[in-house]
Amino acid sequence: MAAPTPLILCGRSVPEGPIVLLTGSTGGIGYETARLLAAGDVTVVVHARTEEEGAAAFQRLVNSGADPRRLQPAVADFSDLRQVAGLAAAIGAAYPRLDVLVNNAGTGGTGHRTLTPDGHELTFQVNYLAPYLLTRLLADRIGASPVGRVVNVSSSLHRAGRINWTDPSWKRRYNRGAAYAQSKLALTMFTAALTELEPKVREAVSVHPGIIATGMLKHYGHRSRPAIEGGEVVARLADPGAKVLDGCFYDGRLPAKSAAAAVEPEAVEKLWRLSERLTGLDRRPS
Template identity: 70%
Template sequence: MNEGPTVLLTGTSEGIGFETARLLANLGCTVIAHARTREESDESVARLVNSGVDARRLRPAVADFTDLRQVIDLAVDVAESYPRLDVLVNNAGTAGAHGRVLTKDGHEQTIQVNYLAPYLLTRLLEDALDRSEVSRVVNVSSSLHRGGRINWNDLNWKRRYNRGAAYAQSKLALTMMTTALTEFRPKVREAVSVHPGIIATGMLPGYSYRGRPVAEGAEPVARLADPGSKVLNSGYYDGRLPAKAATAAVDPEDVRKLWSLSERLTLFDKRRL
């Protein structure tokens, strides 16, 4: 069977990630369906198959993003198992805890799950992406990134933790990474970020009391992740349409500063595959 384009999609156990996996598999992509645990991954794959997805289009994958060692293991497994990676969709995320929580790596949980883990995963998979003619990264961001700021002196919120501010900071950082990938990393040919809309998922309380159906949020993510679609490189999308990202997300000095800081925080230079 022709496996078609290979897409690693993080956070497929529910919500937008689950629906995006279904859409991409039905487009003929081989979807590496990541979830936090083996049980969640197997369960999401089973539900996708029960919904009509061809099981041959799905590959389970596991990593808990609160543990960067597991992120490394995921990258190693993907790099060794697939001749190339066409698209990486950084979708996995958390709304954050009401109180400050540190990961075993010593980072505030929201910034690690929503940004540092996707950053490290992307960096470790650069060579796998470089083997593809597509070589695209799709970062699932949020319109709330516009209200965020990088707390350079206290990235981990040792003082005055605020759940909403921590989430906005993490999504701003992810959007800044989109800019950095196209400016600093030629191995990644295309990178975009997208706000999927105000959708009825676990993230909804951060936006509103009502949200649109999950399928409507998955559609723009799947379209951008479809290797056959054209995208505005380094662009930020609000749903299907290109939009203006926050000024900080494209500020060259801040983007470069965050890139260097991220290398240090993830010990990237010591963790190359």
């Protein structure tokens, strides 16, 4: 059965100004980031997992005062890599360039090991393999922008992670927290990889937006700050006019030290090649 076609509402002219694709825009940090970006001169591609969630987020953003001409809904379920590829194709067809890609969509995982239709552990695919594939497939559009930035929304918990090289989908000894930490370590390593291995991407950063009152809170405890504060952190890095430190890990608004494994050159390249195999990019014509 063919994968569902991601929804892109593009039957109208796109306003002048920068274009930002923000994954996971329907709630929490993603929603607040979209609201803040749309308040400026940025056109925000508002990504949702389903059409219903996307329509609801679009209406909430408009009700909050966002200009509907600055919002472009898009749909893809990141647990299905065919939909991720479809989203990239739709974005590529709709826009000649993409100024900023914010890889924000994520999951805290489940209490038991869950496989996606692609055969990968759910947390690893949604939090890492899907953004990896989306970024690689959109590299030409990102490279067409004078900004050409990727913002990976990571976590301070990446420091507790390790890449399970022989068993990244946790066939043995699955642990929800370890799977989450692995996925965020991989995403932070991907930031370093983009600066070294993907010349079409001009800038790449990763960020821990803070301990925020979202569905991820259970990984940190019970003390948290409102989602708007996390949105402000991500929106600043996603602002095409803002200056960022290429390859940097930010803890909130400030540059911080990432895990040593996140910038170890051999491990970073090894993960890049493994990700190519797991997403099928190694089988695509060059």
